[in-house]
Amino acid sequence: MRFLKNKWTRLAVLLVASVLVCGCTLKCLDIVREYDDGEAVESLYNSDMYSLEGERLYSELWLFANLYIKNQDENGMLDEGSFKTKHILNALESLGYKNGDFLGSFRYSDIFNFYVEYKGVAGYSDSDVMDFPVDEYTILIRGNEITSYPSYFNGFGTGCHYYTNGKGFEYYYIPHYNKGFAVYDYDTEGLQSYVDELGATIYLNEDGSSPIPTAYRQDAMFTTASDYVPCFEGDDSLCEIRLRLNEKNISAVKAHEAFRHEREKKIVTEAVGFIPVLLVILVLSVYVMLTAGFDSKENKYKMTGFDRIFIEVCVLVLVLSGMCLVMLTEYLRNVSEIDSWLSSYAYEGLATDILYGAGVTGVYIVAVSILSSFVLRLRCKSFFKTSLIFIILSKIFSAMGRFIKKAKAQARENEINAQILKDNNYLRRFIARTAVFFAVGLGVLFIGFALEGLAFLVIGFIILVCGFVYLCIKDLRELTTLSEHIRRISEGDYTEYALIENSSAYGMHYNLNEISGGFRKSVEEQLKSERMKIDLVTNVSHDLKTPLTSIISYIDLLSKEELSPEARDYVAVLENKSAKLKSMVSDVFDLAKATSGTDIKKEKLDMVILTGQVLADLNDKITNSGMEIRKNINADTAPVNADGKKLYRVMQNLIDNALKYSLPGTRIYISLENTESETSVKIQNIASYEMNFKEDEITERFTRGDEARTTEGNGLGLSIAKSYTEACGGCFRVEINGDSFTAVVTLPLSEEKGETLCTETE
């Protein structure tokens, strides 16, 4: 199969096909030549003689019928003494019959027998032939129209005309002689006359008018520029003329037909012989077309440079080569000279053969190549890509598309701008509407009174009021959507509001959307940076933990070694500080997590219980510190929805702080109070040092009350407390009043929906 698709196979096949085409062409030429030779044998029907003779005979017979037969008496003679006969004889003389002797100068034909009949009186060419058949060799003329003729008949000019005004004036027109003449059945002596365009002498009537009616004269038609044919209507149908080939010519025609038939049969036989060859050529051509462009190395169809020539160029080449062939054909008619010159060396028609064979084969090759290329292009799906027109069109279309798109976008933008600029036009609209309402209302009133129609008045007013109210409601509804939109934004829902295109509130909605879009973006960015911060802290804290693990492990191992008392002290310091470092790392991590609020597991719990639990849990620590704690729980229960572990941490940190920084001997007050919607836990203590910091500073990360940072603690306690409280949906606040330090944790009670209650009181 691969072999079949090979480039060289393809070429060879094309060559074979071309040779076949060439052969066919030469054979065709032979046939054509033979046909031409046959055509050269002229048929009688095609000869000029046939039609000329026919026309002449017809004209003379017509004259014979109309002048002689029509006017003859019972004896077959013309009335010698009448004016008419005189005129007829004159006319005949003018047509070339000597002394008007029509019968004497009548010429019989070598070709035709004839038969003429007028009003039942007939004349024959051969009086023996009584039976004059109307058959395939007969031309039958009734009046002046050929009604029946042989199949090969080429036709000739008939149309002899006769006219009479019924008052003795007759006009005859014979196209064969291109002459007309007039016959008068009265004395024309002394009458004025003129000669018309067909040479007929027209005598005017005594009153000076023409015997030819004006209408006819005016209708005179000109078959050529010089021909003047009076368009008379006369009754010609009385005359019937038959022309039939005589026996000699019939047999000649028969012989010719037989010869012609024979030759046609031969040509057809030869043409049929071509069909298989043509089929072979077709198959080979199709094969070449279908396999065109197959690259056997790469095993795929591939376009070459030739296949990238514009399609239009290919088509043009094809058409041009076709036209060349046609021109060649024309030209070949004139190469007989070269032919005859060449014929002395070879055979006649050699030049034709060479030129024709080469021409047709060339056109064939060009056509097949171009069609193959088209097939290949279709296969490679780049048929249109190689079309110049298509490329230009597609460029134009895409440019237009771009333009339209741009224009549309521009229009849309303009529209939006217009909408935005359109400020609140409700008031304007309302005033306009009210004015219209009043005007129409007054109109209704007047008309109502004028017509004295109470019903009209009432119905008109009802319709008006309904329309007015409807429009007002529509506007108010739009305003309602606006307030809905604003409510959404105020609730923190920054999603896009669906715009209503043809609403007057469009501009306002649009602007609100812009605002909320800005918010959304900034919130998203904030979240993103927060997340990055958390990731950073997480990674850093993991990275810190690994070396810290080693440090703690080895300090532990070191402490188990035999050491001098001094070294043991040092190890104790190391142990202490590494533990602090550890707690700090974990605090930093916790803080980062708390800020993100991702690690919160909310559940229903009771702040009263939680406070008790924390105090119980820290009981040892409290006892050890020597501080006194006063509990003041003013509620039986304080259900909240929060993360217990986190709140435990908050409380623990606050109590730890209080224990750490309280002035010895003072008391720490822990109180819990419920309001309608929230519960707050207060932890109050007297600081052991001067609190020269602001309330909001202390909850910042790494801020500590004592700036010297001598005591334990890392400054994260309060920030963790704040972050955790807020993550649980609560609010953390610090109040400083002299030496009194109060931390307040406020949480929403869970009967209420959990909402952030942080009111910035500071």
Added chain:
Amino acid sequence: MYSFENSVILVVDDDRDIVNAIAKLLTGEGYRVLKAYNGLEALETITENEVQLIIIDVMMPKLDGLSTMMKIRETKNIPIIVLSAKSEDSDKILGLSMGADDYITKPYNPLELVARVSANLRRYLSLGSAGNAVSDENTVVTGGLKLNTKDKQLYVDGETVKLTATEYKITELLMRNAGRVFSAEEIYDRVWNDDECYAVENTVMVHIRHIREKIEINPSEPRYLKVVWGIGYKIEKINGGK
């Protein structure tokens, strides 16, 4: 006291210092220690040696700790302690659900590490089969806790723990209802049978703390007896304790 001096422990961490420190620590406790520095080495080591316990880090090159653990679990039932710097609850839950018996965060407390190792070993070696861990009429079991209600004894990882009468009552209440959260009042009502409710929270909490100190390895990070902040107390229900 059981003795596991011949137990072989495999320590896997990509930080050689940490591996050495743990090895030193455990050798000091009388265990034999094998070392591996990534998951693949760990897998090799356990096929070549008889290992009774594995301590494994999570973040390691080549094959991470969790994948290694899953591989090991295909064939072995030995206790695995995950030692990781990841300290979030979700990390712990993930580790435990993927087959770890225990989860210790870095930086670890050396004493706690030793305690957990011995607890896990004890459970694995002495209580080994699941048969012992099934509750019957007279015993209540959750995780490594076993309460014999007949002779009123509590065993932690097979070791007897001495409890006072009140502590025992609280433990029994919580263990019989493992997983359920009891408020302080409820516990007080049912254990003390006393209507007088003064400083209930404190009283209960003190007992809870005492019990914790007895049954938990690290009382500040309890495994069994947990405070549910703002609600009450419970003993975690742990199925199929080894």
